[in-house]
Amino acid sequence: MDQEAGVGGSVELRRSFQRVLGLWTDRPRREGATIAERYTIQELLGMGSYGLTYLCTDDQNGREVALKESKPSKGRLSAHLLEREADVMRRLHHPAIPDLLDVFTSGRRSYIVTEYIRGQTLEDCIFEQGLRYTERECVELAGQLLAPVAHVHEQGYIHGDVRIPNVILREGTVHLIDFGLARRLGEPLLPELKRRMREVPEPEDEPATPDHDLQDIGHFLLFMLYSAYEPEKGREPASWQEELKLTPELHQMLERLLGLRPGYEGGAMELQAEIKKVLLKLQ
Numbered sequence: 001m002d003q004e005a006g007v008g009g010s011v012e013l014r015r016s017f018q019r020v021l022g023l024w025t026d027r028p029r030r031e032g033a034t035i036a037e038r039y040t041i042q043e044l045l046g047m048g049s050y051g052l053t054y055l056c057t058d059d060q061n062g063r064e065v066a067l068k069e070s071k072p073s074k075g076r077l078s079a080h081l082l083e084r085e086a087d088v089m090r091r092l093h094h095p096a097i098p099d100l101l102d103v104f105t106s107g108r109r110s111y112i113v114t115e116y117i118r119g120q121t122l123e124d125c126i127f128e129q130g131l132r133y134t135e136r137e138c139v140e141l142a143g144q145l146l147a148p149v150a151h152v153h154e155q156g157y158i159h160g161d162v163r164i165p166n167v168i169l170r171e172g173t174v175h176l177i178d179f180g181l182a183r184r185l186g187e188p189l190l191p192e193l194k195r196r197m198r199e200v201p202e203p204e205d206e207p208a209t210p211d212h213d214l215q216d217i218g219h220f221l222l223f224m225l226y227s228a229y230e231p232e233k234g235r236e237p238a239s240w241q242e243e244l245k246l247t248p249e250l251h252q253m254l255e256r257l258l259g260l261r262p263g264y265e266g267g268a269m270e271l272q273a274e275i276k277k278v279l280l281k282l283q
């Protein structure tokens with residue numbers, strides 16, 4: 001018994017040590033620092049579990065770029081995940097997807113550099129700016145989002161993480177970012193990707209199909225629609241079907257996207273046609 005406690009204790013101690021070491025080795029770089037003698041940091045954009053993303057200036061041409069750096073404390077795994085992301089992005093060429101500009105390693109770190117999309121994520125639009133979206137605006141944005149998603153599918157991949165923090169709105173136009181969970185059609189969710197996800201519902205173990213992204217678009221639509229939802233005082237929380245008073249055509253489209261009715265076997269093209277029909281009803 002004592003021995004087990006001792007072993008458990010030493011494992012805990014090692015974990016704490018790794019955590020502290022991680023905090024130190026992964027600490028963000030300061031503004032103004034230059035990476036690979038080319039990219040000067042303007043600001044830290046975000047710190048994920050496997051990488052840090054900075055807004056940088058490319059000193060060769062003055063362009064703003066998003067530079068993602070692997071975390072050294074996560075060793076080979078974070079570099080491998082970045083390489084995977086670069087492999088997918090290399091194949092994508094779409095106006096609503098940032099271009100991949102550079103991939104390199106420097107010291108023990110790997111980097112990918114993409115076009116910087118100056119705008120706001122839809123998550124920030126809703127939760128920081130408090131914007132409310134009408135049914136029509138939500139469906140229009142979902143329709144716009146479908147274009148880059150369809151392009152990813154045509155290249156033989158799924159995005160795997162179509163959510164409001166990964167959609168940037170720039171001058172009214174949506175852009176899809178963060179291909180860190182993208183995988184080939186038919187590919188199961190690899191353990192290294194699973195570890196990167198916060199929560200993995202069981203069906204994610206299934207081989208990737210376009211329907212994964214279409215379901216995510218269903219959840220994306222729900223988030224957007226709830227931005228305008230005002231609960232009546234004292235009313236118990238209920239299902240979205242009861243809370244959101246939607247046009248019947250949109251209600252049905254959402255049920256199909258969320259797997260409550262037969263889905264869109266014709267993939268993004270079929271959904272695009274359905275979105276056009278729903279928009280006509282929302283004139």
Ligand SMILES: Nc1ncnc2c1ncn2[C@@H]1O[C@H](COP(=O)(O)OP(=O)(O)OP(=O)(O)O)[C@@H](O)[C@H]1O
Nearest residue numbers: 045046048049051053066098115116117177178180
């Ligand atoms: N090309 C880009 N243009 C503008 N902002 C970007 C771009 N790429 C990433 N960002 C921003 O940088 C931050 C972190 O980016 P990203 O989501 O790619 O990192 P991540 O490590 O994959 O994060 P997470 O683990 O939370 O998914 C986010 O706020 C995101 O909006």
